[in-house]
Amino acid sequence: MAEVAYVNASRVFPGTPPVRAVDNLELSVADGEFLVLVGPSGSGKSTALRMLAGLEDVDEGAITIGGKDVTNTPPKGRDIAMVFQSYALYPHMTVAENMGFALKLRGVPKAEIREKVAEAARMLDLTRYLDRKPKALSGGQRQRVAMGRAIVREPSVFLMDEPLSNLDAKLRVETRANIAALQQRLGTTTIYVTHDQVEAMTMGHRVAVLKDGILQQCASPRELYDRPANAFVASFIGSPAMNLKTVPLTPEGARLDGLVVPLSRSALDGAAAEGLSEVTFGIRPESLRLAAADEAGMTMTVELVEELGADAYVYGSVRIGEQSERFIVRVDGRTPPALGQQVEVTVRDADEVHLFHPGT
Numbered sequence: 523m524a525e526v527a528y529v530n531a532s533r534v535f536p537g538t539p540p541v542r543a544v545d546n547l548e549l550s551v552a553d554g555e556f557l558v559l560v561g562p563s564g565s566g567k568s569t570a571l572r573m574l575a576g577l578e579d580v581d582e583g584a585i586t587i588g589g590k591d592v593t594n595t596p597p598k599g600r601d602i603a604m605v606f607q608s609y610a611l612y613p614h615m616t617v618a619e620n621m622g623f624a625l626k627l628r629g630v631p632k633a634e635i636r637e638k639v640a641e642a643a644r645m646l647d648l649t650r651y652l653d654r655k656p657k658a659l660s661g662g663q664r665q666r667v668a669m670g671r672a673i674v675r676e677p678s679v680f681l682m683d684e685p686l687s688n689l690d691a692k693l694r695v696e697t698r699a700n701i702a703a704l705q706q707r708l709g710t711t712t713i714y715v716t717h718d719q720v721e722a723m724t725m726g727h728r729v730a731v732l733k734d735g736i737l738q739q740c741a742s743p744r745e746l747y748d749r750p751a752n753a754f755v756a757s758f759i760g761s762p763a764m765n766l767k768t769v770p771l772t773p774e775g776a777r778l779d780g781l782v783v784p785l786s787r788s789a790l791d792g793a794a795a796e797g798l799s800e801v802t803f804g805i806r807p808e809s810l811r812l813a814a815a816d817e818a819g820m821t822m823t824v825e826l827v828e829e830l831g832a833d834a835y836v837y838g839s840v841r842i843g844e845q846s847e848r849f850i851v852r853v854d855g856r857t858p859p860a861l862g863q864q865v866e867v868t869v870r871d872a873d874e875v876h877l878f879h880p881g882t
């Protein structure tokens with residue numbers, strides 16, 4: 523068990539200009555925590571994880587594991603176990619041999635290895651497969667062997683780099699729940715990299731969102747959803763994405779076609795103090811609804827309806843000033859509007875409106 527910390531850690535790849543793949547990362551992961559690093563491709567997630575593993579240099583700052591500075595410690599001395607996207611299983615070894623290999627290298631007695639492998643296999647439902655070679659396993663089973671190999675080492679920290687990306691959608695959902703439950707049971711500090719925000723939100727105790735090597739926000743899934751620090755986080759978390767529009771501010775609030783969304787006094791005062799005449803206005807599809815007949819709304823022309831059973835997502839355009847703007851609205855799946863229809867849309871609750879600085 524161990525706490526992990528990035529202390530203003532950077533990784534700068536040489537080039538013209540140099541790439542700050544991880545830029546001044548300041549982040550602590552508590553003992554026993556499941557922390558997810560999430561961000562689009564190229565945002566520095568893998569580099570950050572590899573720095574923790576000792577597979578990538580730390581050019582500036584430091585990394586500590588269990589309070590000990592490991593910035594210059596080779597991977598072997600870090601007491602971590604990594605699960606790779608590719609699983610990296612040895613094809614000529616059986617499942618049991620794959621799982622026990624690290625212990626064998628350490629010189630652990632055979633009987634103890636057998637016991638630890640058997641216990642991990644029980645946890646992962648792999649007991650029946652211990653004598654098989656990896657090629658005789660399904661993708662999901664191979665993934666579990668990769669997990670098992672990490673578990674038997676009883677490391678202080680698990681590092682996982684997109685461990686579910688080779689599984690089909692259904693298995694991915696099952697496996698993410700299993701990994702989260704297993705982590706809970708073992709209580710081992712875990713850093714988990716994914717580009718999938720749903721995976722991040724469902725698995726992480728906290729989620730750290732990266733963009734261009736820079737940490738945007740690190741918070742609980744709830745906090746990220748309710749209070750995104752900037753428009754990037756707002757658009758990255760939630761599916762379909764938050765509607766984000768640059769809108770003019772009026773003394774009453776934000777004007778969207780026929781709809782004036784009242785904004786809190788503090789939001790308006792804050793914007794006025796900064797001399798902002800427009801803001802980036804954000805509202806999630808689930809925070810919009812179709813207006814009742816006697817309610818004011820913005821007029822949306824329906825262009826696409828995505829039916830998901832209980833809900834439907836309606837994509838349409840709204841005229842805002844000279845522009846035609848795309849909005850997504852969640853509606854009751856039993857009564858979706860028709861393509862081409864004009865509907866009036868309003869905000870469920872003005873408290874669910876997010877305002878951001880233009881350009882964040």
Ligand code: ADP
Pocket residue numbers: 535536541542543561562563564565566567568569570
């Ligand atoms: P992610 O895991 O979020 O997709 P990476 O950590 O792989 O992102 O990459 C972050 C940035 O660093 C990218 O711009 C990538 O091109 C760059 N990068 C990664 N590895 C190297 C390398 N070995 N040499 C040069 N640039 C690299």
